[in-house]
Amino acid sequence: MSSLPLFDTKNEPKIASSVEKFFKDYKVMELLRRCGLRKSKGIPLWSI
Numbered sequence: 001m002s003s004l005p006l007f008d009t010k011n012e013p014k015i016a017s018s019v020e021k022f023f024k025d026y027k028v029m030e031l032l033r034r035c036g037l038r039k040s041k042g043i044p045l046w047s048i
Contacts (some may be wrong), residue, residue, distance in 0.1 A: 023029060032038075
């Protein structure tokens with residue numbers, strides 16, 4: 001059984017901005033909406 005990698009809090013902002021850029025560049029949120037995927041409340045989908 002493999003172990004999970006440790007969460008790197010030092011690079012968290014850099015990773016988060018990279019993920020956000022990917023979502024914007026490839027219009028991931030638009031694609032999810034077109035597929036009918038929505039959340040009702042809570043944490044914003046893009047932040048997950």
